[in-house]
Amino acid sequence: MxxxxxxxxxxxxxxxxxxxxxxxxxxxxxxxxxxxxxxxxxxxxxxxxxxxxxxxxxxxxxxxxxxxxxxxxxxxxxxxxxxxxxRIHLEDVRQWMLMRRALEVEIVGVCAASMSDAAIEALGQNLAYQKAAIASGDLEGFHALDTRFHHQMTEGLNLARVGEVLDPIRTHLERVRRTLLPEPGRPEGTYREHDAIYGAIAARDPSKAQHEMASHLDRVARELHAFVAKNPSFFEA
Structure with missing residues (x-):
């Protein structure tokens, strides 16, 4: 790889x-x-x-x-x-993840409160494709759908300026996410978390949506720390 x-x-x-x-x-x-x-x-x-x-x-x-x-x-x-x-600077990653968490947790709450029914339906379609990608062993396809799932939230709310802030953050974090993706069980776990986020949005429950998004991003942070311990040469403090 x-x-x-x-x-x-x-x-x-x-x-x-x-x-x-x-x-x-x-x-x-x-x-x-x-x-x-x-x-x-x-x-x-x-x-x-x-x-x-x-x-x-x-x-x-x-x-x-x-x-x-x-x-x-x-x-x-x-x-x-x-x-x-x-090399990937650990302190930069921590700060990018902090910014991403703050923004996406706020965004998902707004999604649950005011995203259109059509945009929510599109999120559900994305989830169906994610499930199919996992079933077929298509990691690349799953990764693209995972990325798209998060983009759909800002797009569904027409938050172009917020997207401009998030996009470079996601680009840097992408390097970390791509190295974590092949870990056994990770796609399935990510799918379950996405499904919980979607369910809270569809139920129009902002608090639960924010809780599920925070849990999802916090798991990524925990897995990053484990990955760093196994691959220290990829990173520097």
Whole structure:
């Protein structure tokens, strides 16, 4: 999972600016996906020549993409060492999780109080797909639905500005969540927690919805601490 060889980056993009944007954008997004998914593990060196060949672009284009990722804290650039994937800062993770918990617990209470029936129904459909993904062993599909489930709450309330705050927080936490996802029993546990959240929203019970969301996010925090103990090289204090 944590080697470049395990990253399925798809076929090489066509020349020029296509539907996916410029080649710099495409390289940036592909590198970001590889880092966030864990295909490029912390401390992994980024071979510019390899990525130049992958996207048929100049080294300057790859450097530009890497600099964008460095600005986001996902890559470290050192003159004598080159570019490599940043380790995950534990204190940053704690703060991101604190912010996410505060926002999402508040949001889910508003969902229970005022989300439209159609938006609630869409959450229920998402849950049905989550269950099907678990049954078929589709971890990637389940992960995408898990992420989508949380996005649907801000979208269902038309909270675009709140989403703009949450999105970068979720991006950084995504690295942690993706490493936790393969843990035995985790998808099933996540599904049960999502189902409890959905049930409270559908019942129009803000207090219970907030309790269930807090319990869900607190479990992620506990699992993170256990994962850190097993994989200390991925993190730094």
């Amino acid at each position: 944590h080697s470049l060889g395990g990253f399925s980056g798809g076929t090489r993009p066509a020349r020029g600016r296509g539907a996916g944007g410029s080649k710099v954008d495409q390289a940036y997004l592909a590198l970001k996906r590889a880092i966030v998914s864990g295909a490029l593990a912390p401390e992994t060196s980024i071979d510019k020549n390899e990525w130049c060949a992958r996207f048929d672009v100049s080294k300057l284009s790859i450097t530009t993409a890497i600099n964008r990722l460095a600005f986001e804290g996902l890559v470290v650039v050192e003159p004598q060492r080159g570019s490599y994937v940043a």
